[in-house]
Amino acid sequence: MRIVGGAWRSRQITFPPRRDLRPTPDRVRETLFNWLGQDLTAKSCLDLFAGSGALGFEAASRGARRVVMVENDPTVLRAIETNRDVLAAKAVEPNKTDALEFLRTDGSIYDIVFLDPPFRAGYWPRLAALLPPRLAPGALVYYESATPPEPAPGWVIWKQGRAGQVAYQLLKRIDHEP
Numbered sequence: 001m002r003i004v005g006g007a008w009r010s011r012q013i014t015f016p017p018r019r020d021l022r023p024t025p026d027r028v029r030e031t032l033f034n035w036l037g038q039d040l041t042a043k044s045c046l047d048l049f050a051g052s053g054a055l056g057f058e059a060a061s062r063g064a065r066r067v068v069m070v071e072n073d074p075t076v077l078r079a080i081e082t083n084r085d086v087l088a089a090k091a092v093e094p095n096k097t098d099a100l101e102f103l104r105t106d107g108s109i110y111d112i113v114f115l116d117p118p119f120r121a122g123y124w125p126r127l128a129a130l131l132p133p134r135l136a137p138g139a140l141v142y143y144e145s146a147t148p149p150e151p152a153p154g155w156v157i158w159k160q161g162r163a164g165q166v167a168y169q170l171l172k173r174i175d176h177e178p
Contacts, residue, residue, distance in 0.1 A: 001054055004029050004102045005038060006061030013083040015052040015073050021054040024144060028163050032142055033058060034160050035170055036112065042065040043047075043111040046134070048099045048127075053080040053092075053113040055142070059069045060091045068093045099123075101162045103130040111136045117143040128152035132173060 001023050003011050015021065024032075032055075041063040047056030050069035060067045069092060071077045077096045084092040095102065099117070113131065115124040124143065131141060131152070140158065142147070148167040151157055159170040 001052060002026070003034055003057055003061050005058065008057070008061040008087055008089075011061075011087060012052060013057055013087075015079045018051075018073065018076060021051045021072075021076065022116075022119075022166075023054045024116060024168075025163055025166065027107070027148060028144070028161070028166055029054065029058055031163075032096045032112060032162055032168065032170070033062065036140065040112070042134070043113065044062055044068075044109065045112045046070070046108075046110040047114045048102065049114060049115060049117045050080060050094075051076060053083055055116065056080075056092060056107060057083065057087065057089065059112065059114070060087075062091045064091055066093065067091050068095055068108070068110075070095045070099050071095060072096065072172075073096050077083075088100055090093075100130065103127070103134060105136065108134065110134055110137045111139050113139065113141045115142060119146040124149040125152060135173060139173070142168065 043064045044066045045059045045064045047069045050071040056067045056069045080114045158172045
């Protein structure tokens with residue numbers, strides 16, 4: 001798989017075959033990073049359910065200050081570490097843990113969160129509840145699935161699209177005034 005933009009444009013990343021590993025298609029990544037902007041300098045990003053690492057490496061390629069990649073599969077995590085080393089991606093921080101457990105225990109704040117969980121797992125309601133304490137003001141959350149979930153209370157769809165079997169959304173928290 002190739003990185004579509006930034007400093008590592010056209011560089012290849014590799015990952016092991018896995019039944020539930022579906023890298024985000026090139027066209028979807030191009031659209032996403034057009035929405036986010038091509039320069040992510042000083043942004044802190046979280047790639048939860050990192051899988052191939054495509055979204056996180058795209059963010060790092062565009063200058064993100066920090067990209068935490070959470071992946072529970074040790075073989076897939078080793079591939080992320082290898083790709084990080086080959087690209088000399090100093091901003092990339094691989095983390096082997098369960099995604100939900102990571103959100104429960106991590107104390108960091110993120111400007112951009114990438115969520116591409118296994119399609120059939122129905123993660124959105126749990127993620128929507130756990131994410132808010134991890135989000136910087138104005139943070140954006142990318143969510144990829146087979147069918148777009150309804151936004152949970154306190155969330156709004158900022159942008160959305162579909163490419164083949166992939167539905168994708170860019171979500172924001174809405175501030176509730178008392």
